[in-house]
Amino acid sequence: EPEVTQTPSHQVTQMGQEVILRCVPISNHLYFYWYRQILGQKVEFLVSFYNNEISEKSEIFDDQFSVERPDGSNFTLKIRSTKLEDSAMYFCASLDREGGTQYFGPGTRLLVL
Amino acid sequence: GQNIDQPTEMTATEGAIVQINCTYQTSGFNGLFWYQQHAGEAPTFLSYNVLDGLEEKGRFSSFLSRSKGYSYLLLKELQMKDSASYLCAVRPAGNNRKLIWGLGTSLAVNP
Numbered sequence: 001e002p003e004v005t006q007t008p009s010h011q012v013t014q015m016g017q018e019v020i021l022r023c024v025p026i027s028n029h030l031y032f033y034w035y036r037q038i039l040g041q042k043v044e045f046l047v048s049f050y051n052n053e054i055s056e057k058s059e060i061f062d063d064q065f066s067v068e069r070p071d072g073s074n075f076t077l078k079i080r081s082t083k084l085e086d087s088a089m090y091f092c093a094s095l096d097r098e099g100g101t102q103y104f105g106p107g108t109r110l111l112v113l
Numbered sequence: 114g115q116n117i118d119q120p121t122e123m124t125a126t127e128g129a130i131v132q133i134n135c136t137y138q139t140s141g142f143n144g145l146f147w148y149q150q151h152a153g154e155a156p157t158f159l160s161y162n163v164l165d166g167l168e169e170k171g172r173f174s175s176f177l178s179r180s181k182g183y184s185y186l187l188l189k190e191l192q193m194k195d196s197a198s199y200l201c202a203v204r205p206a207g208n209n210r211k212l213i214w215g216l217g218t219s220l221a222v223n224p
Contacts, residue, residue, distance in 0.1 A: 031210055033211065035212075041216070042200075042214045042215065042216045042217065043156065043200065043202075043212075043214040044214070045211045045212065045213070045214075048210065048211050056211060089153075091155055091156070095210060101146070101158050101161060102146075102158075102210075102212060103158065104148075104155040104156050104157070104158075105155060106154065106155050107154070107155050109153075
């Protein structure tokens with residue numbers, strides 16, 4: 001069964017460093033999302049991406065964040081200058097069509113020291 | 114604002130039935146989802162309701178009442194592996210299709 005994949009599974013970085021989280025959505029899906037979940041808290045929407053552009057972003061998704069779909073398969077989330085509070089589990093999700101179900105990748109656990 | 118409420122924790126016994134409730138207030142409504150999440154893992158899709166009524170899927174059923182802003186997830190014949198967090202998520206109106214999430218209900222299934 002097709003699945004969303006994410007790399008790396010874990011990332012430890014120093015505050016102020018840049019990180020890139022990678023996702024490979026399900027191949028025929030058209031809508032892509034990043035969510036994050038701080039330990040013990042709810043899942044929070046970050047950004048949605050469709051037709052090679054951001055369709056919506058949350059207040060969390062400030063100028064330190066960016067997304068790209070550099071080729072036909074990868075979908076990346078970049079955090080330019082990480083802060084301690086960016087420590088969280090980051091989930092990528094993809095959706096095949098309007099009204100469909102979002103399928104989640106296994107997540108990247110980011111720890112900022 | 115947008116709000117989704119679920120009980121924080123529930124406990125049940127193996128073999129029993131448990132009902133997890135969810136109430137929501139969102140800017141429009143375009144479907145409600147239930148996901149299961151084991152600790153440290155990704156949410157896994159369980160069920161989807163967009164019309165009122167009951168959707169049954171094996172041991173899991175989900176009910177929706179749009180007029181009441183209410184849903185429940187029913188788990189039957191509980192197994193130890195059902196111990197997990199159950200997340201209620203709503204897709205508000207609009208084209209972006211993002212999900213708004215509840216905090217999740219941590220279910221402990223005891224022998």
